[in-house]
Amino acid sequence: MTDRSQPVTANEPDVLRVEGVTVALGGRTILEDVAFAIAPGSFTGLIGSNGAGKTTLLRVILGLQRPGRGRVVVAGDAGNRRNRSIGYVPQKVLLDPDMPMRARDLIGLGLDGHRFGIPMPSKTRTSLVDEMLAAVDAERFANARVGILSGGEQQRVLIAHALISRPRLLLLDEPLANLDLRSGQEIIGLLHRIATEHHIAVLLSAHEMNPLLPVMDRVVYLAGGRAAAGTTDEVIRTEVLSGLYGHPVEVLHIHDRVLVIAGPGYPDAARLAAEGAGIELG
Amino acid sequence: MHFIVEPGFFSSQPVHVALTIGGVVAVVSAAVGIFTVIRGQSFAGHTLTDVSTAGGSAAFLLGMNPLLGFIGLSLVGSGTMDLIGVQRVRGRDLATGIVLGASIGLAALFLYLDTTTRATTGATQQILFGSIFTLDPGEVPIVVAFSVISLVALAVIYRPLLLATMSPDIAAARGVRLRPVGLAFMLALAVSVGLSSLAIGSILSTALLIGPAAAALRLTKRIGAALITAVAIGVAATWVGVLLAYDSYYWGSSHNGYPVSFFIVALTFLIYLASGLPARRAATSAPAKRH
Numbered sequence: 001m002t003d004r005s006q007p008v009t010a011n012e013p014d015v016l017r018v019e020g021v022t023v024a025l026g027g028r029t030i031l032e033d034v035a036f037a038i039a040p041g042s043f044t045g046l047i048g049s050n051g052a053g054k055t056t057l058l059r060v061i062l063g064l065q066r067p068g069r070g071r072v073v074v075a076g077d078a079g080n081r082r083n084r085s086i087g088y089v090p091q092k093v094l095l096d097p098d099m100p101m102r103a104r105d106l107i108g109l110g111l112d113g114h115r116f117g118i119p120m121p122s123k124t125r126t127s128l129v130d131e132m133l134a135a136v137d138a139e140r141f142a143n144a145r146v147g148i149l150s151g152g153e154q155q156r157v158l159i160a161h162a163l164i165s166r167p168r169l170l171l172l173d174e175p176l177a178n179l180d181l182r183s184g185q186e187i188i189g190l191l192h193r194i195a196t197e198h199h200i201a202v203l204l205s206a207h208e209m210n211p212l213l214p215v216m217d218r219v220v221y222l223a224g225g226r227a228a229a230g231t232t233d234e235v236i237r238t239e240v241l242s243g244l245y246g247h248p249v250e251v252l253h254i255h256d257r258v259l260v261i262a263g264p265g266y267p268d269a270a271r272l273a274a275e276g277a278g279i280e281l282g
Numbered sequence: 283m284h285f286i287v288e289p290g291f292f293s294s295q296p297v298h299v300a301l302t303i304g305g306v307v308a309v310v311s312a313a314v315g316i317f318t319v320i321r322g323q324s325f326a327g328h329t330l331t332d333v334s335t336a337g338g339s340a341a342f343l344l345g346m347n348p349l350l351g352f353i354g355l356s357l358v359g360s361g362t363m364d365l366i367g368v369q370r371v372r373g374r375d376l377a378t379g380i381v382l383g384a385s386i387g388l389a390a391l392f393l394y395l396d397t398t399t400r401a402t403t404g405a406t407q408q409i410l411f412g413s414i415f416t417l418d419p420g421e422v423p424i425v426v427a428f429s430v431i432s433l434v435a436l437a438v439i440y441r442p443l444l445l446a447t448m449s450p451d452i453a454a455a456r457g458v459r460l461r462p463v464g465l466a467f468m469l470a471l472a473v474s475v476g477l478s479s480l481a482i483g484s485i486l487s488t489a490l491l492i493g494p495a496a497a498a499l500r501l502t503k504r505i506g507a508a509l510i511t512a513v514a515i516g517v518a519a520t521w522v523g524v525l526l527a528y529d530s531y532y533w534g535s536s537h538n539g540y541p542v543s544f545f546i547v548a549l550t551f552l553i554y555l556a557s558g559l560p561a562r563r564a565a566t567s568a569p570a571k572r573h
């Protein structure tokens with residue numbers, strides 16, 4: 001699959017290019033010839049059902065998983081130091097309620113947590129943390145232990161942690177998975193605002209695309225180990241998705257929602273529907 | 283004053299040595315203990331005390347300095363646990379269990395040989411309950427040196443260790459090498475356990491490692507404050523324990539005294555219980571408002 005999208009800002013180089021990435025784990029091909037690019041300040045949804053390979057792809061981008069074939073090019077960085085310019089919010093972060101760390105401490109660790117030695121308090125540090133607390137609307141619980149915060153509040157703190165080092169690309173792995181609808185909407189709104197205001201590109205994985213439709217500039221749709229990338233209008237189409245799934249599927253637009261419906265006989269349709277992949281039995 | 287501090291306390295050289303070594307060891311144990319507790323490695327820490335029992339008793343058998351035995355075998359034990367997989371949650375119980383079983387077996391053998399072949403009747407008591415009052419003043423620089431090594435190691439890995447404890451995924455993505463950082467912590471833990479085995483004995487050193495840290499974590503919500511509080515609790519319990527043990531020679535008429543380790547551990551435990559009171563009071567006073 002190739003990327004047919006145009007960059008949002010035409011004359012700036014892409015912050016990320018994934019080129020022909022193939023990954024096999026445990027003897028099984030998880031990703032095959034995945035290719036797409038992300039323009040500065042754009043918002044991209046990485047859509048796929050459970051087990052489609054979203055986490056694996058993000059780990060490849062972070063340099064935590066070596067691809068069997070293909071490569072990942074991150075703007076301004078070559079080789080192994082690339083992860084410094086990428087912010088990352090992993091899928092499951094279990095924050096222990098007994099961990100002696102306030103929201104503001106965790107955000108501060110985003111600046112220099114990877115460095116050796118003991119952090120030195122400074123005015124710059126404090127004001128950077130305060131700035132991030134404001135940016136993610138977390139001032140209210142700045143001094144609470146992170147472990148006792150709600151899921152949505154923890155997401156905000158983790159986003160601030162990932163953003164304080166001013167990366168040009170922010171990766172979020174299913175940040176909406178354990179949130180109720182309203183908290184999810186708030187997080188999406190927040191990310192959209194940050195991407196626009198601070199010109200940070202966002203790549204967010206989800207198994208449900210509908211909540212992201214209003215903010216997505218691009219979509220990377222993963223199915224059957226392969227990816228289709230482009231604008232939603234280019235990708236979320238009957239022909240494109242049928243090709244990905246290797247089976248006839250139909251894309252229906254109902255009000256503001258998109259439904260992807262498998263044609264009769266798709267072996268995994270029930271499983272995918274149960275997992276909220278957007279595939280429903282036709 | 284006379285009833286609190288018995289005569290000769292401040293002029294006795296064994297007391298000076300005990301206060302110095304006890305204080306230094308308490309600082310290391312408390313600081314390392316904070317990370318041991320938040321990383322969920324208390325059981326690994328306890329296992330290392332059994333490893334150091336084996337090391338100390340082997341050192342006696344060979345006529346070596348017991349501190350080298352305590353620390354030496356602890357280091358080997360922590361390396362072994364790392365190899366088997368103490369870093370991964372699933373490997374942890376397994377690694378700890380294997381090392382625990384092996385070390386208790388070795389400790390039993392060495393202690394048996396100590397008492398039967400070398401006629402050093404004091405060996406078992408010294409290894410299990412410590413020798414803080416009988417240490418040679420020449421031991422002080424060695425204890426301080428190992429303490430500095432352990433604390434410096436902890437200070438160096440402080441931030442990556444904290445990040446890795448919070449989220450291994452985030453830490454790895456930031457370029458933290460989890461394996462070396464985790465191993466460095468295990469080695470600092472091994473040195474700390476070896477030191478407290480020397481001071482208060484191997485069976486009680488878990489208490490000095492975990493007790494002050496656990497109490498401090500109940501009282502604070504910042505890592506820095508937790509470290510300072512744990513160190514204060516550990517040092518206070520140790521020094522008051524030394525004082526009470528010294529005084530206890532004058533209690534009653536037998537003039538036998540009680541073991542210093544008992545006082546230190548008892549004080550640590552009492553402080554831990556007391557640290558739960560603020561939280562408890564908050565919990566029980568809330569419904570009371572309705573009356």
Ligand SMILES: Nc1ncnc2c1ncn2[C@@H]1O[C@H](COP(=O)(O)OP(=O)(O)O)[C@@H](O)[C@H]1O
Pocket residue numbers: 025026030048049050051052053054055056057
């Ligand atoms: N270390 C591994 N060894 C073998 N298979 C793996 C490994 N990690 C992930 N997988 C498999 O790769 C597939 C994709 O996983 P993942 O990237 O986590 O999917 P997603 O994040 O989209 O739910 C799954 O089928 C999973 O079982």
Ligand SMILES: [Mg+2]
Pocket residue numbers: 054055056091173174
């Ligand atoms: Mg995943």
